[in-house]
Amino acid sequence: MNMMLAPRSLPSYLDQSAAVRARFARLKAREVILRVEHLSKAFTTRKGSTLALNDISFETHRREFLCVVGPSGCGKSTLVRILAGLEEHSDGDVLLQGKPVTAPGSDRGMVFQGYTLFPWLTVKKNVMFGLEVNGKGKHEAETQALQWLQLVGLAKFAESYPHQLSGGMKQRVAIVRALANQPRILLMDEPFGALDAQTRARMQAHLLEIWRQIDITIVFITHDLDEAIFLADRILVLSAHPGEVQELIEVPVPHPRSSAQFITPEFLSTKARLEELIHKGTAHGEEEDADTYHMVARLTDVADSVD
Ligand SMILES: Nc1ncnc2c1ncn2[C@@H]1O[C@H](COP(=O)(O)OP(=O)(O)OP(=O)(O)O)[C@@H](O)[C@H]1O
Ligand SMILES: [Mg+2]
Secondary structure, eight states: OOGGGSOOOOOOTTOOOHHHHHHHHHHHHSOEEEEEEEEEEEEEETTEEEEEEEEEEEEEETTOEEEEEOOTTSSHHHHHHHHHTSSOOSEEEEEETTEEOOSOOTTEEEEESSOOSOTTSOHHHHHHHHHHHTTOOHHHHHHHHHHHHHHTTOGGGTTSOGGGSOHHHHHHHHHHHHHHTOOSEEEEESTTTTSOHHHHHHHHHHHHHHHHHSOOEEEEEOSOHHHHHHHOSEEEEEOSSSBOEEEEEEOOOOSSOOGGGGGSHHHHHHHHHHHHHHHHHHHHHHHHHHHHHHHHHHHTOOTTOOO
16 A cells, blocks of 8 residues: 555644643633624625625634635625724624724724835834824834834834835834734734745744734734634634635644644644635635636637647
8 A cells, every 4th residue: 555645634623732722711711802793794886786794703802813814805805994994884793892893093003915104204203103193292102113113123224214125124114003003903904915925924923923022912814824824813714705704713723833833733734624615615716717717718819829
């Protein structure tokens, strides 16, 4: 018998070591920071109404790191924009520390994929901006901005302008700028999506380090399953359009996290489960893609085709 071909048996992603189980028990004993109940969102367009999110319910606890994954178009960005108060929802409730979210507020920080720094302000002034808007005096804002920049190793770039920084450095500034106002919750929508693989890995480790040091709850949207497992306490898996909750997975990979864990049985079994759920959720989308490619093939069916 060829042993190489024998299927590798993995433990179930539901199996948790005693330490991981104890950690989840502590996490769930903490106060609920964000509660989403039966949330639905329909967009009305000229063509009619599209249901983007359907009956979404979940909660996150204080200092929890929640990742949200799901196929493209399942409503992840819509969800995070609703949490941010940038988009109205159609039905259900979004409660931040018990209070309904109706508009943006300083209790929520946001980091999205595009660099959202002000290009005409120095790095330090970018971080100071929100602090001053929220009533801090110039001197205090400056002192705090420098402390935050120190935390992410960018103090020596305080007087630089955003265009003088690399993509990873810009996102580090964006993260501390969001954190400087001491929000209860940090909302991140594919924040590392535009970075190269190595920078992205460094940013993930950086973010975990920041998260470990401060009292912040994070909701992090990604379509990268490795990223979700590496970062999250729990992963909310949404199904394809309209987005519905498929499962809320407790990641069985122990803390502290390191890149060496990417090949552990806990990591691989969680990834296998996520792939199973996402694949199930995209079966319909793939049919559409096949049509699209078929059409592209027709459009490119030119005389000098090399096929
Ligand atoms: N302003 C809008 N008006 C109408 N429909 C919208 C609007 N914004 C989003 N939608 C629709 O809602 C659905 C969810 O979009 P959303 O951008 O939230 O998905 P997503 O999961 O973030 O996708 P991706 O992974 O590609 O970023 C899509 O069908 C989209 O077309
Ligand atoms: Mg999106």
